[in-house]
């Protein structure tokens with residue numbers, strides 16, 4: 034299963050990435066880290082270079098119709114937003130953490146009776162910081178942990194918790210795909226259960242966009258935020274996004290307004306009264322960074338070429354399934370049920386990401402045993418050109434991204450992991 038699109042991306046060579054023990058230094062490395070930072074697409078490079086040229090040759094006139102490629106910077110993001118959801122409900126703006134703060138401010142409305150926030154335990158640190166809006170997090174934030182001996186949350190436990198505590202919960206906010214475990218939460222059923230209890234339901238989609246199919250509007254999600262440098266391959270720190278369901282278009286006006294959220298018809302006339310664009314785009318504050326937006330547009334063109342998420346998801350299921358079965362054949366693999374009670378000091382690993390493909394995206398999280406083994410494995414993998422990423426204390430995440438990874442990458446990853454165990458550990 035080769036990727037028809039792998040040629041569209043620039044993957045670092047073994048030499049470039051510092052894989053000093055690889056016998057073929059000029060071959061592309063085995064990049065299984067698109068969950069953390071997607072590689073550069075050739076389209077992104079070309080579009081960024083085009084915009085640099087427009088800047089050089091048009092300067093301020095590039096904002097409008099004199100833009101030689103018909104992408105005047107004033108409405109550049111209109112070329113980006115449509116593929117993500119309904120135009121009115123998404124905005125291409127800012128960064129994930131800043132957007133999450135904006136959403137918290139608009140949607141977290143605690144009252145003395147209803148003030149709690151329900152989320153997964155060990156959420157991304159940025160998310161934890163933003164959740165402390167107004168109330169003491171020690172009282173207000175309810176964190177759900179897996180059952181003892183388990184690594185991921187069970188849907189039934191989440192739904193029971195929402196039912197039990199719902200009347201005191203103002204906001205349910207989970208990651209769409211959990212960054213550490215790779216668990217894809219049942220987004221639709223959590224949203225439905227939360228709203229049935231009168232809670233707002235929001236999502237951090239950092240690891241979900243470009244990874245799994247999302248129907249934010251149809252699932253009735255209240256709001257969502259994401260970044261674009263992971264599976265969306267838009268480049269380090271690239272422009273982020275947010276979604277606000279159209280049902281909120283009249284009730285949730287942006288408080289931290291900026292001129293870019295103003296009706297484009299009169300934006301440049303700069304009238305004294307703020308008249309926001311209806312919906313998500315009214316939250317825009319500043320004119321967007323065109324170089325990063327161009328990079329995102331380039332990557333999105335590659336997504337569009339494959340027909341967006343449905344075909345990609347099918348390919349993703351095949352690749353991740355293939356990597357999983359190769360890893361499970363390893364003599365060092367132990368079933369996840371045995372991992373938490375294992376006594377042996379012999380080095381081993383398990384997979385903590387759910388077995389059920391509907392409960393995960395591309396990523397598999399490998400947990401190494403006993404403690405201390407992970408770092409050694411990670412270093413040895415890197416030296417041999419397999420790039421995954423470590424998450425302390427004991428996890429290495431490997432993600433075959435369907436846009437550019439191939440079955441060969443999965444085979445290499447599994448084979449080299451085995452040889453690393455054989456030789457080094």
Ligand SMILES: *Cc1c(COP(=O)(O)O)cnc(C)c1O
Pocket residue numbers: 128129130131157159160208212237239240260
């Ligand atoms: C990657 C990631 C972030 C990063 O936030 P930035 O504002 O883009 O730096 C935040 N939350 C989650 C869940 C992430 O996975």
